[in-house]
Amino acid sequence: MGLKELWLEEEKKSFQGWDFSYINDRTEEEPLPWDYDKIVRQYLNPDYMLLDMGTGGGEYLLSLGHPYKNTCVTEGYPPNVELCMEKLEPLGIEVKQVIDDSHLPFDDNMFDMVINRHESFDVNEVHRLLKPNGLFITQQVGGKNNKELSKFLIDDFKEIVSSNFDLNNNVELVQNAGFTILKSDEYFPYIRFFDIGALVYFAKIIEWEFPNFSVERCYEKLCQLQSILEKQGFVESREHRFIIVARKTQK
Template sequence: MNSNQVDYRSFYDRVGLLNGWDFGKIKVVSEGEQWDFYEEVTRRCKKSDVLLDIGTGGGERLLSIADRALLLVGIDQANGMIRTANANLLKTGKPNIRFLQMDAENLEFPEGFFNIVSCRHCAFHAEEVAKVLVQGGIFLTQQVCEGDKRNIAEMFGRGQFSGSRDDQLIHTYRSELNEAGFSDIRSFEYDATEYYQTYEDLVFLLKYTPIVPGFGQSENDFAVLEKFIEQNQTDQGIRTNSKRFMLIATK
C-alpha cells in the first residue's frame, strides 16, 4: 500500500453497514467529468469474460453491469461492505455474481483466472492483479487525485492527501504496474467542478468519506463547514472539485 494511503478498514466497515457506500441519494451536479468508470470497464469486457472488481463496496455498480460478463466477482476487505453487497445481490437475484471478503494484498484466486480486473477508489497491488489476470488481460483503475476537494482541505487545514504532491499517486501506480509486467499503460485525468445542492448533502459526504479525516469529531468542524459554504455557495450549489485519474494497462 502506498505510504499516503490510510487504513480505513474500521471506517469502511461502519459505512458499509449503513449504506453500502452507495451515495446515489446525494444531490450533486458535476461539470467536466470525462468518463464513467464502469462504462469504460464494460467497453472492454466480452460476455464470455470473467471479471474481478476490487473494492466493490456494496456492489451496486457491479450488479448494474451483471449482463456484460459471464461471471463477475466483487471483493472488499470490509465485512460490512460485503454483507451489504450480498443483501443487494439477494434483492436482484443475479445468478452470475459473487461477493467475497478479501484483501487486495492477497488475491486468493487461481493464476490467470480473470480476463479483466477493475478497481475504483481502492488501493490495489499490481503484482497480485498481474497474478490473477490471463495473458493479454486488461486492468482498469480509477483513483482519487491528491487535488480532489482542494478548497475543502484548505478550509479545514487537513485532508486525506495533505502533504502529497498532486501527481504522486499516478506516478507510483504507473511504476508499480510497469514493474509487475504490464504493458501499454495509458493514463487519463480530469478535474471536474461539483455543486452540492444542500448543506445536508455536503455533511453526508464528509461524514461518510475520508475527505476530511475525523470530520465531525470536533464541534468546530461544523463552524468551519458553515464558513466554507458561505464562501463557496453559488446559484448552482456549493462548489468544490472532483479530480480523478484512470489507468488502463494490458498484461
C-alpha cells in the first residue's frame, strides 16, 4: 500500500470522546510548565459542587474521583453527549448538552468550582454560576495553536480562532467580570509527528484549525512534509496553551 492510500485510511478513522491515544506512540508533545490536573486537585474539595465544562466523554472527570452527586458536566458535541448519557448519568452525574455558552442550564450561585479544559466559555455566565469565592480553573488552546502548520497545509487559509485569543486578553476579560486572578501562565510547546498518517488523523479531527483539510486537497503539501520527516525524523508544529485560576470576588 502506498503512502497516499495509507493516509486516506487514516483520514477515515473514527474518533470518540477526546481521546488521542490512537496516535500517542506516533507523536510527542512537550510537557507544559504547569500541570492542570495537579492544579485542579490542589483546589478541589469533596464537598464542592463541581461543574466540568466540555467534559468530552468524561474521561478526565472520572479520574478525579469526585462524588458523583456533587458533579455536573456540559458537552456540546452530539456523539460525546450520547456517550456521557450512557456512561455518566447512570452514576448520578448530571449531564447537560450546551450549544450556547451564554446560556448554561444551571441555577445562580450553584457551584463551588468550575473547571474547563480546552472548552469555550462566557466568563459572565461562569461568574453567575459560581458561589461567592467560587473558583474558575481553565486551560485554553490559544489562537496561535498550530497556526503555521495550518497556513502551510491549507491554501487560502482563513483563521477561525483569532490569534488574539491569548493569556493577556483573557486575564483582562476575567478580571473585568469580577474575578481575582490567583494564577496565570502561557506557553508554546512543540508537538512532533513521527509519521504523516498521524498528522492526517490529527488534522482531520481538529477541523477548526485545519479547515477544509483532506488528503486529496493537501496531498502535495503532505508529500513535502513527508520529505522533511525523512530527513529529520519528525515534523514539528507549535501549539499554544494558557491557564487561568480565578476566584469570584464580586457579585
